[in-house]
Amino acid sequence: MTENITQLLDDASARVDSALETFLQKDDIAVENLHDGLLYSLGLDQEDPAIRGKRIRPALCLVTCECLGGKGDAALPFAMAVELMHNFFLVHDDIQDGDPFRRGRPSAWKRYGIAHSINIGDFLFTKVFDAFLSGSESTPDLNLQFSLLKLLVETLEYTHIGQAQDMNALRRRDMTLDDYLEIVTNKTGYYLAAPMLGGAQIAGASQATLDALQQLGKFVGPVFQIVDDTIDLTHGKGRDTVGSDIREGKRSYLAVYAASKATPEEKEELYDILDLPREETSRAHIQRVAAIYEKYGAIDAGRAYCKQLMEQAHAVMADTPAPLRDTMMAIFDHMLERKN
Template identity: 30%
Template sequence: MAPTLRLLAAELARRCDQDGPHADGTGTGGVAEMERAALLPPGKLLRPLLFTESAAATGMRRADTLAAALGVERLHVGSLVHDDVIDGDTQRRGRPSVVARYGLPNAIVTGDALLIGAFREVAAHTPASVPDARRLAVVQTLAEAGVDLCRGQAMEDELRAQGDRDVDRYLRMISLKTGALFRASCLGGAQLAGAPAAAQHALTRYAEHLGRAFQMADDLLPHTSDTATSGKSALSDLRNARPTFPVLLCWHRTNEQGRAQLSALLAGTLPAETAMETLRVLLRESGALTQARAAARAEAAQAKAALDELPATEARAALHAVADLAVDRDR
């Protein structure tokens, strides 16, 4: 994966540096500065990596995918800027979030600009050799993913407001909120490459299982990794009463007393630090952490199995490695 990640990081930096003055005199400072603060230094670049390797696995040169792949990154980062607004989070990737650094109005505008800019990257900056029909297919896939992401965010808020403990509903929610951009990355890469339907279906199945594995593992981070390592507040999910995978598993595995404690924790009746320590005890004693890890690894295994329908290439090997890393990480 390293060569592709270097290509993507270099292209992202180059594009941010090129975002100079526009015809109306804007472009330096303002939104361009805030977009740069959100995009650089980059995160894992996982979604653009998936886009590029999915396209490469179905026959496209990686260099021809970079603009569209980074369009997916803009869509992802824009959604994170808005997530931090919703959750009131002051940290993102171990540094001040856009809302903490620039304020609420600027964070909303920056998130909007990033989301809209994703479509510009695909429509205007992919190579001229790519047929318009393929570009349109990718734009449609990204648009559908954006809507699904919003549906997932709304569903998460419903689960939180209703105190819903249904694991199946949680899985449907993460399939929308997290899985949407994983599917868009893999399917979009295959569409840009003009891949046959069978390959597109295989990569879509891979992405669906990978998205679930990734989110399940992400929900474990507050309980298995410190804030300095993970780059995110361990208290955010608890402070926002957000339903997470290990907490839901714990609810169904613990006794009546444990459920009463969980209800109190999620209701915010205890100081956050005390609540987190109590939650960790409940998760450990119920075996929820072990079960959550096992479920994440099972999803990763199904993701890898979906790749068997693709030719054995370096790109397929990279996608295989992503599935392993998705559930074996500390950030």
């Protein structure tokens, strides 16, 4: 089943890449430090698929549509819009976090500088709506177009709210797990549900199915983020080293959980390290934080919580059409085990 799911997602991702390449070729001009920056951010400047990311969100859009009997090609414009939105977020997020690497090579801001990268991110943002509108002729239903546009706008709004909450959490020492869950639901949950909802709407899904997919996003979004938090500490995320979240001072699930269990002295030490400037955070600091996480079983606790969330995800999808339910849950069960 794992091989089948991997192949399904890879095939959908390849279709999105092909559509993006065709779509982006329509520009009549190519401005230095803009169009090349856009291609660089999307990983379309080279043939290596590793620098393009997983394309999981647009793949979910196509797969959802087809599982519900729709035509995947009809969902491609929305899928492209979702992927462009994702990379818009990443370009700006790397600037805000000071992350010098993305997908195994310099982040856009390290390659092009901060000023150009802000503009590249904004250009990606305009391309979100350009890609969406490219499907207007194949989607003549104005009500559907309006509903999809509203979905994009709401996703942007919630993700920006989550990002602001995430940045506001830096240097906080009173974070609870409920606070963490609210942040990641806003920052990740809505934006993981959006491609599934878009694909489902294009396929003509029932309101009950749409409601289930919305709830699914709220469960699997935090799962995706907690797994990401763990990967950062154990395998890295295509960045320069493991522990990038610690260097950023990020209030990850691991940090918040460990702080809730640690002694007052350990909690203070943990937050003192997290609050160091990035350039002053040494490998020894990262190892010390990792030791605190290990002492209190933070990684195991995160995995256990993810399993609880996945049980709830399975429950909300129980009454959806079998092809959708079985495929989506196989995908997200597979994602729970990912290492990168």
